[in-house]
Amino acid sequence: MIRFLKALILLPVAIVVLLLAVANRNAVTLSFDPFSPEPAFSLVLPLYAIVFGAVALGILVGGVGAWLGQGKSRASARHHRRERERLERETAQLRTFGPESGSPAYAGGTALPALR
Numbered sequence: 001m002i003r004f005l006k007a008l009i010l011l012p013v014a015i016v017v018l019l020l021a022v023a024n025r026n027a028v029t030l031s032f033d034p035f036s037p038e039p040a041f042s043l044v045l046p047l048y049a050i051v052f053g054a055v056a057l058g059i060l061v062g063g064v065g066a067w068l069g070q071g072k073s074r075a076s077a078r079h080h081r082r083e084r085e086r087l088e089r090e091t092a093q094l095r096t097f098g099p100e101s102g103s104p105a106y107a108g109g110t111a112l113p114a115l116r
Contacts, residue, residue: 021048 024047033039 017052020051021046024048024051 026047027044028047028050029039029042029044030050031039031042033041
């Protein structure tokens, strides 16, 4: 079901992207020097390549920003996971020392001294 929905969404997007690339295949000059009439560093690329590159760069920068913004959440989750693992180890260790183990903590069948 999810594959069908993904295809239902991605197929029209792919068609629009393909139409954009075909309709905008003319070469344009991309200049990185806004102050010079004859730029020292410029690229001549198809317009669709510039648009796709800008979108890819935006996705990359947004992903890195989101990843960096979640640093505290990841650290908190890592701390909780370690604490859970420590408690599970302690629980397993305590289960191995039962009344049948002859541990002094279980003398008389209880872990705590009787109240008087």
